[in-house]
Structures are given as structure tokens and as C-alpha cells.
Amino acid sequence: MPPKPEExxxxxxxxxxxxxxxxxxxxxxxxxGFLREEYLVEMAGVSRTPVREALQRLQAEGLVRLVPRKGxxxxxxxxxxxxxxxxxxxxxxxxxxxxxxxxxxxEIVDSLADLLEEQRRxxxxxAPQLTLIQVDQRWxxxxxxxxxxxxxxxxxxxxxxxEMRLMLTVISGVGPSRWKRALxxxxxxxxxxxxxxxxxxxxxxxxxCEATGRAAIGTRRLPASG
Numbered sequence: 001m002p003p004k005p006e007e008x009x010x011x012x013x014x015x016x017x018x019x020x021x022x023x024x025x026x027x028x029x030x031x032x033g034f035l036r037e038e039y040l041v042e043m044a045g046v047s048r049t050p051v052r053e054a055l056q057r058l059q060a061e062g063l064v065r066l067v068p069r070k071g072x073x074x075x076x077x078x079x080x081x082x083x084x085x086x087x088x089x090x091x092x093x094x095x096x097x098x099x100x101x102x103x104x105x106x107e108i109v110d111s112l113a114d115l116l117e118e119q120r121r122x123x124x125x126x127a128p129q130l131t132l133i134q135v136d137q138r139w140x141x142x143x144x145x146x147x148x149x150x151x152x153x154x155x156x157x158x159x160x161x162x163e164m165r166l167m168l169t170v171i172s173g174v175g176p177s178r179w180k181r182a183l184x185x186x187x188x189x190x191x192x193x194x195x196x197x198x199x200x201x202x203x204x205x206x207x208x209c210e211a212t213g214r215a216a217i218g219t220r221r222l223p224a225s226g
Contacts, residue, residue, distance in 0.1 A: 024168055063161060101197075133167045
């Protein structure tokens with residue numbers, strides 16, 4: 001039975017989105033530039049309509065800015081932006097860790113364990129980078145939810161698109177091999193939470209953020225704060 005027209009359209013949109021997403025992930029930290037519609041049409045093997053829809057979706061997600069007659073502009077990510085984002089994430093996750101340990105929020109710990117197992121499975125199976133990034137964001141959002149603070153959760157959610165760009169930068173800088181160590185770092189955080197070792201959990205979170213920063217920036221030194 002041939003696919004329905006709406007199924008074919010959905011498949012083309014998804015293919016165009018993945019192609020554009022992979023093109024962004026190939027751009028380095030100090031690079032900016034344009035994704036041209038013609039290039040994406042050729043690479044994805046679809047018509048212009050799904051490519052345009054994919055670019056509109058990426059703009060809504062904050063990953064590109066559409067410029068008439070030029071294409072989709074992808075801004076470079078600066079070391080300062082990376083440091084600011086990771087400092088925020090570290091602060092929020094350390095606050096969440098205090099709540100998880102002090103209030104014995106075992107349901108959060110169990111959810112983190114389940115998500116980590118899913119991450120490992122997807123990584124072993126060679127899942128697309130987009131899928132790995134999305135599950136990684138769920139892992140960190142679940143950890144942050146442990147703060148039981150609606151304002152923290154709201155602010156953290158607002159950083160989602162910036163974090164997506166950060167992960168794309170990490171992948172462009174060191175490649176998919178970063179995932180292996182990142183999952184080990186998640187395991188270290190989880191192990192400390194299972195032991196209710198607050199200081200070890202905070203240290204593991206800070207180490208994870210620092211390692212992510214190094215992976216994103218490469219040999220560039222993180223700027224001093226203040």
C-alpha cells in the first residue's frame with residue numbers, strides 16, 4: 001500500500017529538518033554563515049517547500065535567523081556565551097541536587113537512571129545526533145526539576161535552544177566521541193545522588209560542565225569571570 005500524501009509530506013519535512021540540523025552541527029564554534037535553500041534541497045533530495053518549513057522551524061527554535069534573499073543565518077557561538085550558559089546550568093543543577101538529597105527525592109533519581117540507560121542504548125545503536133541531544137536535554141531537565149522551584153525550571157527551559165546550539169558546537173569541535181565520556185559523567189552524578197553524597201554530586205556536576213566547556217571551546221581558554 002503506497003504512503004498517503006500527508007505521510008510523504010511529513011517524511012520530506014523530517015528529512016529536510018535533519019539535513020539542516022546536521023549542516024548546523026558541522027559549523028565550528030567561531031564560524032558563522034548562511035545555510036542556503038538550494039544547498040539543502042540538493043542535500044536532502046526534497047523540494048523547496050519542506051526545506052522552507054524546516055528552516056522556519058529552526059528559526060522558531062532559535063537556531064537560525066532567516067534573512068531574505070540570503071538564507072538562514074547561523075551565528076557563531078562565543079566562549080563567553082558558552083561560559084555563561086554552563087555557569088547557569090551548574091548553579092541550577094547544584095540547587096536541584098541539594099533538594100534531591102535533602103528531601104530524598106528518589107523518583108527523580110530513578111528517572112535519571114532510566115534516561116541514562118536510554119542514552120546508553122541510543123549511543124550504542126548509533127542513533128542520530130539530534131536524538132541523542134534531545135534525550136540529553138531531557139536528562140538535564142529532569143535533574144533541574146528536582147529543585148522543586150518553578151522559576152528555576154522556567155528559566156532553564158528558556159535556555160533550551162542555546163543549549164541545543166552548545167551541543168552542536170561540542171559535536172562539531174570533538175565529534176560524537178564526546179558522548180562516551182559525557183555518559184560516564186552522568187553516571188558519576190547519578191552514583192553520588194544514590195549515595196546521598198551532596199558534595200560529591202555537586203563536584204561531579206561542576207566537572208561535567210567544565211568538561212563540556214572544554215569540548216566546546218577546544219584549545220581556547222575559557223575567559224575569566226568578573
